[in-house]
Amino acid sequence: AQSVTQPDIHITVSEGASLELRCNYSYGATPYLFWYVQSPGQGLQLLLKYFSGDTLVQGIKGFEAEFKRSQSSFNLRKPSVHWSDAAEYFCAVGVESGGSYIPTFGRGTSLIVHP
């Protein structure tokens, strides 16, 4: 069965600093990988996704993620964090089921941004 590990429950960075959120997955086939962001009391917004092709994926809000098959990782990065980036971030691996890609989510990483 597939699984997603986000080893960091909380990450604290200063505004303007760089950010990397870790994500490791376990899946027997080619993974479809996603990063979502959730603001308090809100639904999830898709930041970026990897299906195939270039392993460095650009997303919205200045985020990018790199798929590394050898490390089973899909870490999310941003060169300069803004206070508005404070939120919960979820990594997910999409598994094909009945023709749909059902995401299995990691437990999330809470990003705290200090001024």
Place this chain on the structure above:
Amino acid sequence: GAVVSQHPSRVICKSGTSVKIECRSLDFQATTMFWYRQFPKQSLMLMATSNEGSKATYEQGVEKDKFLINHASLTLSTLTVTSAHPEDSSFYICSASRAKTDTQYFGPGTRLTVL
């Protein structure tokens, strides 16, 4: 594009009553809709997948008689929590996809509190 709405955003009800939550795709036709449940500080857990005009497929451990899902049109799915109890209090999030292989777009969620 790809906007999903949920109504209501918050609902408080008495134990034993039933609550209906609506999920609408506003600017696209959703072949497939998904319902998730999220406990505080935890990840999303898939409850069920519904295809327009078909019966929903429930995940293991989800009571289909308690969580009634209807997907009567390509833009609307409803989740009815029947005979709600305090343990059903949670954040319920729906998502929708235009095609089975499309990315899921998430609604803003519904906070259910059962007294």
